[in-house]
Amino acid sequence: MSESSRLFLPAAHCMPEIAGEGVAMSDPRVIAVRVADCGEPLVSLRDDDRFLIDERKASATETFAMIRSGLVDQLWMAEKYLRERGRRLRVVECYRPPTQQSQYFQEEMSRLAAEHPDMTSNQLIELAGRYVSPPWVAPHSCGGAVDVTLVSLDGTELDIGYRINTTPRRPGEMSFLDARALPEHARDNRMLLLAAMNHGGWVPHWYESWHFEIGTRFAALMTDLDKSVYGVISDPHTEYL
Structure with a gap:
């Protein structure tokens, strides 16, 4: 990991209010x-080959499995933590091109506008941004975010109380910080995933308990740092693939 990105790692268990x-x-x-x-x-x-890659987001360019080079070690730290406890990570998605992110965001905006015709544009952007990041700040488009699930050593996906990339039926049910309504086994699995990713220095997202990031604007805010070290990458496959 480069020294510049290492400076962005949060101190363990040191999160602001x-x-x-x-x-x-x-x-x-x-x-x-x-x-x-x-x-x-x-x-x-x-x-x-240390990581299990999920195929649900596979694409022709394979950009979904790409990540900033300095974060591979941080993901391996989380993987090792889980292996020591009889579990593993499965990586579902890393980098997402801004054009794709923009499409997702516009679709979410349109859906919400139909449901809430009285909302202003700013209100719709705030609401949409809970589950789909605006493309101008999207952590996936920076290469600094991962969507992951928890699996057994043989690769069987475990219950952590959600289906990945779904919108929750009740406020908070996707959050690590409000998982009280989950069955005990699902809550325990979710907390194990959180502990593993925290061990690797990854910052969780309030609204999506499958999503973690380092080096992004959101991660900087959540760890009291004044800058991010990863910005949006416009078209990486032409340079790196």
């Missing part, structure tokens, strides 16, 4: 964080 809030990716405090990209390239986890 804001970490207890439901902060959306569209929150003005996230957008206000300064970006000073450290220049780390994207690398493909396909080339590293």
Whole structure:
């Protein structure tokens, strides 16, 4: 990991008071964080047999399995933590091109506009940003985010109280910080995943308990840092694949 990105890792268990809030990716405090990209390239986890790669987001360019080079070790720390406890990670998605992110965001905006015709554009952006990041701050498009699930050593996916990339039926049910309504086994699995990713320095997202990031604007805000070291990468497959 480069020294520039290492500086961005949060101190273990040192999270500011804001970490207890439901902060959306569209929150003005996230957008206000300064970006000073450290220049780390994207690398493909396909080339590293230590990780299980899920195929549900597979694409022709395979960009979904790409991540900033400095974060591979951080993901391996989480993987080792789980292996010692008879579990593993399955990586579902890492990098997401901004054009794809923009499409997802516009679709969510349109869906919400139909459900809430009286909302202003700013209100719709805030609401949409809880589950789909605006493309101008999207952590996946920075190469600094991962969506992961918890599996057994033989690769069987375990229950952590959600289906990945779904919108919750009840507020808070996707959150690590509000999982009281889950069955005990699902809650325990979710907390194990959180502990493993925290061990690797990954910052969880309030609204999506499968999503973690390092080096992004959201991660900077949640760890009291004044800048992010990963900015949006516009079209990486032409350079790195």
